Every structure is written in structure tokens, then in C-alpha cells.
């Protein structure tokens with residue numbers, strides 16, 4: 122993404138966050154954070170520190186290093202290209218709200234909703250969006266009333282998926298084909314989060330579409346559908362998502378009839394609005410061939426040029442550049 126932002130139009134100040142939570146000034150080097158399976162990129166502490174505006178009256182970003190402190194100029198828009206906890210769960214969004222800096226994407230609440238599978242599904246269900254039946258259980262409830270919860274879980278039937286409420290990237294997700302494996306799967310999920318969902322497994326296709334907030338109060342815009350075609354793997358796991366493991370293909374546009382696509386797009390727009398309707402989202406579905414179920418709403422979907430969200434927009438006639446510009450302009454307009 123860094124490589125494609127139009128430099129005639131935008132001046133980019135790349136900021137990295139270290140594991141310890143330090144905001145550091147990065148070099149404007151698009152190659153540096155490429156996803157290389159053999160060597161996943163990491164932000165290292167280079168000794169610089171970003172100094173955020175000292176009140177909402179200022180938009181001036183500064184950097185401090187061994188040589189002292191200097192201005193980086195005024196910020197128009199922050200583009201939080203972050204995944205997971207502290208990145209797309211509303212925390213960074215709340216921080217930017219306090220600074221009164223415009224930012225791309227969902228606000229605090231929508232981000233927090235999208236991060237939590239139980240909350241997302243509850244809201245979607247209440248809005249009439251079809252979701253797969255599930256049971257949510259906390260570690261403490263399971264410890265107090267193990268038999269009751271196991272009974273509730275077993276009533277979902279096999280196979281089932283067990284997943285942490287807040288994780289992502291398929292971390293902590295397992296498929297259970299035999300109830301004898303349930304406890305092990307719960308342990309794996311509880312290692313990521315104290316709240317876990319168990320869900321009926323859907324036999325069907327995994328299809329997704331991109332949604333963009335409407336311009337000037339207009340309806341959300343929905344892209345054509347993409348499909349994750351899985352062959353020879355149990356499901357869309359971490360290795361397949363990020364490490365280019367075999368057996369997964371992202372196909373866009375997905376093979377769907379016009380009626381099927383229209384139905385999916387209608388549900389995607391409804392899901393997007395139900396959780397807050399801001400910025401962008403990738404709405405992920407399971408499609409049984411007769412029914413669409415929304416699996417999740419990703420408020421900061423993967424954004425490399427080969428990721429599904431941009432791919433779906435490109436297939437819908439919007440270039441990667443135009444998409445970035447649109448997101449930035451939506452943030453500025455808000």
C-alpha cells in the first residue's frame with residue numbers, strides 16, 4: 122500500500138508501532154514490510170518517537186530522536202492499517218478521537234463490535250441478518266457449570282467450530298468432528314480469549330464482499346463477490362491466510378448467478394449498516410447453495426494489492442489507487 126499511494130497527491134508519514142507500544146517514525150520504504158513467509162516483518166525500535174499533537178487545537182505531528190525534536194507537518198488523515206487487538210478493536214480509534222484527528226475506517230464502537238464475534242453475531246441476528254447458530258461461553262462459566270455448558274454446546278451438533286471471541290487470522294480456531302476433542306479445542310481457543318464461541322459447521326462455500334460507506338449520506342456500496350476456494354485443507358487457517366500455504370485460492374469474481382449476487386450484496390449492506398456503517402468492511406459469508414450466513418464483519422480487512430478486499434473492488438471497476446483515495450476522502454468528509 123505504501124508503494125501505491127499517489128505521492129503527487131499525498132505526503133505520507135509512515136509510523137510503526139513496536140511490540141512495546143512505541144510509535145516510531147519509519148522510512149518511507151514500501152519493500153520493508155512485505156509479507157515474506159520466511160521472514161515476517163516486524164517494527165523495531167529505531168530510537169525515534171512520534172509526538173502526537175498536544176491538544177485538539179493542533180494537528181502538528183512531531184518526531185523526537187537523539188538529535189532533538191522536529192516537526193513532521195500537519196496531519197490531515199490517519200490511516201490505521203492495523204490488525205487485531207489495539208489496532209482494529211477501537212482502542213487506536215479512541216486514541217485518535219481524543220486527539221480529534223480524522224482517520225480512515227470504522228469508529229470506536231463499530232471497530233469494537235467487529236472485533237468481537239459474539240457481539241457482532243448478536244447485533245446481526247437482532248437486525249435480521251442470517252448467522253450460523255452458536256453458543257458463547259466464558260471460561261469462568263464453563264468452570265462453574267461445565268455439564269450445563271457442554272450440553273448446550275453439544276446441542277449444536279457435529280461438526281462444530283470452536284473459536285475465540287476476539288482474535289482473528291484463524292488463531293485459536295479449530296474444527297471439532299468428535300465431542301471427545303471438544304475440551305482440547307476449548308483450551309486452544311481460551312488461550313486467546315476468555316470468551317469462546319462454538320458454532321455449527323457450515324458445509325458450503327466461503328464468499329466475501331467489500332463494502333464502502335456511501336458518499337454524502339448515500340447507501341453503502343458493495344463490491345462483487347470473491348471466493349476462498351479451499352482444496353485439500355480443513356479450513357482457511359493462519360498458514361493459508363498469510364504464509365501462502367497450498368490448497369487455497371482467492372477467486373474474484375466468484376461464480377454466482379445474478380440473483381445470488383444481488384441477495385448477497387443486499388445482506389452485506391444490511392450487515393454493514395447494522396454494525397455502524399462507517400468506512401469500509403469486508404463482509405464474510407458461508408453460502409450453502411440455498412442460504413447465505415454472515416460469518417464476520419472485518420472493519421480493517423487485509424489490504425495488500427492481492428488481498429480479497431481490494432481484489433473485489435478492482436473486479437468491480439475501482440482501481441487500487443482509486444480505492445485508497447476514496448477511503449481517505451471518506452475520512453476527510455466525515
Ligand SMILES: Nc1ncnc2c1ncn2[C@@H]1O[C@H](COP(=O)(O)OP(=O)(O)O)[C@@H](O)[C@H]1O
Pocket residue numbers: 253282284288289290291292294320321322323324327356357358407416417
Ligand atoms: N461455522 C463454520 N463453518 C465452517 N467453517 C468455519 C466456521 N467457522 C469458521 N470456519 C472456518 O475457519 C476460518 C476462520 O474462522 P473465522 O470465524 O473466520 O475467524 P477469523 O476471525 O480468525 O478469520 C473460516 O475462514 C472458515 O474457513
Ligand SMILES: [Mg+2]
Pocket residue numbers: 291405417
Ligand atoms: Mg475470518
